Amino acid sequence: MGWVLLIAGVLLWSGAHLWKRVAPASRERFGDAGKGIVAGLLVLSIVLMVFGYKNADGPVWWGRSAALVGINNLLMVFAFYLFAASGAKTRITRIIKNPQLTAFKVWAFAHLLVNGDLASFVLFGGLLAWAVVEVITLKRAGVPWEPPHPVPVKKEVSAIVATIVVTAVVMAIHYWLGVTPWG
Numbered sequence: 001m002g003w004v005l006l007i008a009g010v011l012l013w014s015g016a017h018l019w020k021r022v023a024p025a026s027r028e029r030f031g032d033a034g035k036g037i038v039a040g041l042l043v044l045s046i047v048l049m050v051f052g053y054k055n056a057d058g059p060v061w062w063g064r065s066a067a068l069v070g071i072n073n074l075l076m077v078f079a080f081y082l083f084a085a086s087g088a089k090t091r092i093t094r095i096i097k098n099p100q101l102t103a104f105k106v107w108a109f110a111h112l113l114v115n116g117d118l119a120s121f122v123l124f125g126g127l128l129a130w131a132v133v134e135v136i137t138l139k140r141a142g143v144p145w146e147p148p149h150p151v152p153v154k155k156e157v158s159a160i161v162a163t164i165v166v167t168a169v170v171m172a173i174h175y176w177l178g179v180t181p182w183g
Contacts, residue, residue: 006052006119010126012045017130021137049123058118068114073182075110077167079103084162088155094147098135105131 016038020027027034082103085092096102108128112120174181 002052002055002057002119003122004052005048006056006122007126009045009048009050009052010123010130012041012048013127014130014133016041016045017134018137021134021141053119053123056119056122060117062116064114069182072110072114075106075113076170076181077163079106079110080166080170081159081163082106084159084166088159088162089148089151090156090159091151094151097145098138101131101135101138 019034019038030037080103082092082096082099084090086099086103093099105128108124108131111124112128115124171181
């Protein structure tokens with residue numbers, strides 16, 4: 001049952017996010033109510049992925065090592081920075097067109113490094129595949145992009161502070177859930 005929930009969660013996450021690009025007419029028919037539908041589907045997909053991941057048994061090819069955990073943690077800090085930079089419109093957003101999706105791809109890849117089991121390949125690999133497809137879909141849709149204007153140092157500082165705070169909170173949540181993120 002865990003596998004069914006896990007796969008359904010990854011597919012639901014992907015479908016809810018891609019709905020606007022793949023079937024724009026269908027999405028437009030719902031108007032503003034569509035935002036609520038997408039939000040509900042995303043919450044449901046996360047619940048399915050969490051319960052599915054916890055209950056999916058399968059082969060394990062590698063486990064955590066000090067080196068992989070260290071690399072994972074550095075990548076996670078970078079992913080959180082990219083996400084914060086997207087909101088603050090920092091200098092890196094002048095280079096990276098989709099910093100949130102890039103952050104998501106870094107997050108998924110980092111988790112694949114330290115989780116060498118089949119359930120992790122389905123979860124993190126599936127979400128990484130979704131993020132790649134999302135970027136390709138955005139490029140094909142011709143969504144315009146204009147790099148932000150020069151950024152004040154204050155925005156860089158706020159993104160760095162947000163990164164540190166979010167990293168600490170996420171590590172605490174992982175620890176609370178029984179996963180030691182710092183090796």
